Amino acid sequence: MSQPVDKIGNWLALPVxxxxxxxxxxxxxxxxxxxxxxxxxxxxxxxxxFANYAKVAGSETYRGLIARAFGSALLVVGITAIIGxxxxxxxxxxxxxxxxxxxxxxxxxxxxxDLVRIFAWRVxxxxxxxxxxxxxWLGVTDTPFGGLxxxxxxxxxxxxxxxxxxxxIGLWLAFESLDDAWTEAAADLGAPAVxxxxxxxxxxxxxxxxxxxxxVFVMVAGDYLTPQLLGGAxxxxxxxxxxDLFGTAFDWPLGSAIAxxxxxxxxxxxxVGALAIRRSSFISEGT
Amino acid sequence: MDRxxxxxxxxxxxxxxxxxxxxxxxxxxxxxxxxxxxxAKDDYLSPFLSTSDVSLTKTFIGTDDEQFxxxxxxxASSVDLIxxxxxxxxxxxxxxxxxxxxxxxxxxxxxxxxxxxKTPLGKVDGETYGIPFYWGINPxxxxxxxxxxxPDWSVFFEGDKYDGKLAMRDYAxxxxxxxxxxxxxxxxxxxxxxxxxxxxxxxxLMIQKxxxxxxxxxxxxxxxxxATGEVVCAFSWVPPYYDLRAKGIDMGMAKPKEGVIGWCDTxxxxxxxxGDRLDATFELVNYLLGPEYGKKLAVGGPYAQxxxxxxxxxxxxxxxxxxxxxxxxxxxxxxxKNPPRYNEWVALWNEVKAS
Numbered sequence: 001m002s003q004p005v006d007k008i009g010n011w012l013a014l015p016v017x018x019x020x021x022x023x024x025x026x027x028x029x030x031x032x033x034x035x036x037x038x039x040x041x042x043x044x045x046x047x048x049x050f051a052n053y054a055k056v057a058g059s060e061t062y063r064g065l066i067a068r069a070f071g072s073a074l075l076v077v078g079i080t081a082i083i084g085x086x087x088x089x090x091x092x093x094x095x096x097x098x099x100x101x102x103x104x105x106x107x108x109x110x111x112x113x114d115l116v117r118i119f120a121w122r123v124x125x126x127x128x129x130x131x132x133x134x135x136x137w138l139g140v141t142d143t144p145f146g147g148l149x150x151x152x153x154x155x156x157x158x159x160x161x162x163x164x165x166x167x168x169i170g171l172w173l174a175f176e177s178l179d180d181a182w183t184e185a186a187a188d189l190g191a192p193a194v195x196x197x198x199x200x201x202x203x204x205x206x207x208x209x210x211x212x213x214x215x216v217f218v219m220v221a222g223d224y225l226t227p228q229l230l231g232g233a234x235x236x237x238x239x240x241x242x243x244d245l246f247g248t249a250f251d252w253p254l255g256s257a258i259a260x261x262x263x264x265x266x267x268x269x270x271x272v273g274a275l276a277i278r279r280s281s282f283i284s285e286g287t
Numbered sequence: 288m289d290r291x292x293x294x295x296x297x298x299x300x301x302x303x304x305x306x307x308x309x310x311x312x313x314x315x316x317x318x319x320x321x322x323x324x325x326x327a328k329d330d331y332l333s334p335f336l337s338t339s340d341v342s343l344t345k346t347f348i349g350t351d352d353e354q355f356x357x358x359x360x361x362x363a364s365s366v367d368l369i370x371x372x373x374x375x376x377x378x379x380x381x382x383x384x385x386x387x388x389x390x391x392x393x394x395x396x397x398x399x400x401x402x403x404x405k406t407p408l409g410k411v412d413g414e415t416y417g418i419p420f421y422w423g424i425n426p427x428x429x430x431x432x433x434x435x436x437x438p439d440w441s442v443f444f445e446g447d448k449y450d451g452k453l454a455m456r457d458y459a460x461x462x463x464x465x466x467x468x469x470x471x472x473x474x475x476x477x478x479x480x481x482x483x484x485x486x487x488x489x490x491x492l493m494i495q496k497x498x499x500x501x502x503x504x505x506x507x508x509x510x511x512x513x514a515t516g517e518v519v520c521a522f523s524w525v526p527p528y529y530d531l532r533a534k535g536i537d538m539g540m541a542k543p544k545e546g547v548i549g550w551c552d553t554x555x556x557x558x559x560x561x562g563d564r565l566d567a568t569f570e571l572v573n574y575l576l577g578p579e580y581g582k583k584l585a586v587g588g589p590y591a592q593x594x595x596x597x598x599x600x601x602x603x604x605x606x607x608x609x610x611x612x613x614x615x616x617x618x619x620x621x622x623x624k625n626p627p628r629y630n631e632w633v634a635l636w637n638e639v640k641a642s
Contacts, residue, residue, distance in 0.1 A: 039630075042359070042381045061638045068641075126515055146451055149517070150501050228457075229508070233499040236640035247352035248459060249633040250378070 028263070035256035042250055052257035062258060065238035070265065072227075073220040076159045077167075077213045083160070084167035084212065091168070092175030103172070106165050114162070118229045121158045125149040125230075150232025158226050163219050167212035174208025207277045214273045218266060238262065315342040316567040318367040321354055323347065323552075325590075326370065326421070331583045335574040341567040351375050358384050363557040367568045373551040374460075374623040376409040376417035386558045387414035392569035395576035398594035402617050408624065409553050417553030419593035420575060421584060424610060424620065425461065425548045428523035430513060431539035438520055439543040440469040443495045450498045454509060454521035457502035459636035460623060461548055465522060466491050468546045468621065478626040485635060492639040502640065513538070529589070529608075542619065549620030551593065585609050 035052055038045040056062045091102045109117060124130050127144040135141050148154060182204065186196045224239035238258065245255035320327060324347045336343060348354040351372045358369065363384050371379055379385045390396050396418060409417035427438055434449070443453055443465065455462060466488045467477045480488065500518050503509040510527040512518040514536065528540045554572055556565070574580055581597025584590050591609035598611055606612040626632055 042378050059634075061634070061641045065637075065641055127517055128515060228504060232501040233496050233640070235501065236637065241637050241641075244459070244633050244637060247350065247356070249630045250352075250355075251630050251633075 031256040032260055034253050035260050037253040039251050039253055044252065052254045053261070055254060056257050056261050062238070062241065065236065065241055066258075066262065066265070069221045069238045069262070072156065072159070073217045076156060076163060076220045077216050079156070079160045080164045080167035080216050081171075081209060081213060084164055084171050085209075088168045088171030088175050088208070092172050092178075093180075103169075106168055109161070110165060114225055115229075117162060118158060118226055121154065121161070121230060122149060125154050125157075150230065150235075152231060152234060155227045155231040155235065158230050159220050159223065162223075162226065163216045166215040166219065170210075170212025170215065171205060171208045173211075174205040178204050210273045210277050214270060217269060221262070221266065315340055316563045317342045317344060318564055318567050318571065319344045319346060319365060320368040320370075320571070321346050321348060321357070321366050322368070322370040325588065326584070328583075328587065331580055331587065332574075334579045335571065339567075339570060339574075341570060343571070355379065358382075358557065364559045366557050367560045367564055368571065369555050369557060370420065370552050371417055371555055372623065373406070373408045373417060373419060373553050374625050376553055376555060377625050379555060380411050380416050384557055385416040385555050386560070387416055388418050388556065388572075389569060390415070392566070393418070393573045393576065395573050395594055395596055398576070398596045400593060400595060400614065400617075402620075403551070403593045406622070408622065409555075417555040418572065418576075419551050420554045421588075421590050421592050422549065422551035423525060423590055424542065425456075425522065425524055425550060426528075427520060427541040427543065428513070428525070428528045429520035429539045429541065430516070430536065432537040433516065433519040434539070437539060437541045439541060440465055440545055442520055443498065443522070444469055444491050447498075449520055451500055452517075452519040453499050454501050454503050454512060454518040454523075455495065455499055456522055457504050457640075459633045460626070460629070461522070462492065462636055463488055463632050464548060464621065464623070466495070468543070471545070474546070474621050477621065478624045480626070480628070485631070489635055489639060492636075493642055496639055496642065542616070544619070546621040547619055549617065549622045551622065 034044070036048045036050070038047060038049060038051065056066075087106075091099060091106075095102050112120075122129070125148040126132070127146060127149070129149070131148060132141075132144040135145060136143075178201065182200050183196050186200045191199070222239060224237040224243070227235040227237050228240060229235070242255045242258050245251045245258070318341060320343060322345065327343075327345045327347075332343060335341070346366075348357075348370070354369060354371060355375065355378050358366065358379065359382055369379075376385070388396070399419060403419035403422075406419070409415060409419065427440075427442070429438055433452075442449060443455065455465075463480075464477060467480065467484070469491060470484075470487055472480070472484060476484070501512070503512070503521065506524050506526055509518070509521055509523060510530055513521070513527050513531055514534070525540070528538045531538045554575060556568055556572075560568055576592065576594045576596060578596040578600060581592035581594065582600050584592055585597060585601050585605055585608075589605070589608045591611050598606065601609075601611075603612060610616050
């Protein structure tokens with residue numbers, strides 16, 4: 001009886017698969033093909049070459065911008081993990097009645113939109129912003145501290161704020177699945193708190209940490225609005241460089257090659273993350 | 288109502304409904320204009336639409352590049368009129384997307400200012416493909432209350448008094464033009480810089496970067512930065528000057544003697560437009576270059592039309608606002624052109640920003 005039902009299910013899934021293929025994969029494949037072409041003014045020359053990838057590898061600017069994007073992403077993953085870990089533990093293990101309220105509060109900033117959050121940070125960090133006024137009122141400084149806004153510091157503060165909820169949600173799910181009996185058993189066997197965390201809690205919540213970390217990593221690496229609006233003269237990102245190539249320079253092939261280089265690195269990160277989740281003790285204990 | 292009468296009434300309604308769009312089709316030719324939102328306000332266009340048999344659909348662009356990308360990706364067949372920059376028309380003609388302007392159908396084009404009649408931009412083999420439409424300048428705008436004297440381009444490259452208080456538009460073409468003007472490179476060479484000149488330009492742009500608060504991407508954002516005092520001086524568009532003066536801030540506008548960047552947008556007709564739609568499009572083009580639209584644009588913009596059609600209808604103050612009280616101001620303009628090595632310019636600009 002189940003075979004015909006399965007077949008119907010497969011047929012029903014076909015439009016969704018077709019739509020996903022057309023809307024997600026096809027544009028990426030087109031970009032991939034373009035990345036091997038060349039451009040002459042506004043004419044795309046359909047003569048396959050690796051020249052664009054060689055240009056990306058040979059350019060200190062593009063290499064540096066790609067490294068900067070992934071460096072920033074790693075930094076923000078680290079900061080959100082450190083802040084998010086105790087927050088997720090608190091919501092999962094200590095909050096009982098108001099759990100949904102805490103989770104909703106965590107997500108509220110996401111409803112306000114990127115630009116609103118960015119401009120809110122400008123109001124806080126600007127020369128006449130709340131932070132500078134407080135510092136002057138406290139007598140810490142006589143003149144506004146200009147380095148707060150339009151700096152890598154401002155960019156990373158805002159990126160951490162923007163993407164922290166994604167890390168917390170991943171970790172919260174992991175903590176919800178964590179059976180307290182494991183840590184209680186470790187305590188009963190005399191394991192000190194540090195060892196209980198290092199050898200029980202951390203390995204069992206690792207999949208949540210990796211899943212949250214990957215989400216944050218991808219979003220930070222692809223965010224160009226926050227660095228552009230808060231990073232000042234140093235706010236260029238690899239994504240804004242790609243935007244320049246697709247827009248003003250009409251160099252779609254080089255832009256495609258950079259986009260695919262980024263995508264390949266991201267896929268590699270995802271592969272490593274997936275492998276780590278598969279090998280984590282959480283999964284092996286559960287099976 | 289019995290069933291037979293109901294059936295008759297329903298049939299009659301269907302017949303009338305079918306006839307109605309046909310009668311509209313005879314009355315109006317609908318054309319689609321791809322343009323900037325500030326050029327297609329209902330108030331600007333209502334005199335034309337109320338007296339002609341043309342109805343208009345508007346679709347707005349955010350950047351010139353976006354407009355080109357849309358047409359290049361196959362959108363030309365559905366658009367009747369576009370608004371490319373004078374320096375960008377070359378992109379469209381090289382892609383074979385435009386048709387020449389039929390001047391017999393655009394009598395107001397006879398009133399184009401001489402600069403626009405003579406410009407080689409927007410033309411191929413003597414045929415005009417992008418007819419100059421409206422123009423302006425991109426000057427230096429500054430907080431007169433926070434600066435001691437009127438700045439020139441050197442403020443972005445010399446001294447340290449305003450370090451960390453300056454802003455530059457994030458646009459390779461204009462950024463490199465300004466560096467070239469500062470270096471004294473003549474206009475004839477400006478858009479065809481050799482390797483040595485590009486190296487010089489890069490050197491001064493690195494100095495400039497160290498002085499900037501930020502590169503701006505939206506004029507609304509720059510206006511906010513002026514208002515909050517984060518930025519005291521920027522290579523800008525004109526609107527922050529008028530907007531902030533209206534709010535009581537003492538703003539200044541400088542037009543450096545080394546040269547001022549002039550811009551001009553054109554109106555151009557895609558290749559596939561024919562028949563009634565083409566006639567209707569040229570009818571609209573003629574209106575856009577005429578006195579009624581010109582006056583509304585000058586007062587509402589404030590922007591200057593490329594023809595003198597509305598000039599005498601404007602007060603001296605209105606003329607001054609759009610720089611047409613003394614047309615010799617154009618002598619100092621450097622009109623934007625598309626550099627042959629523009630990809631290298633963009634790469635250089637990104638190298639500076641990433642340094």
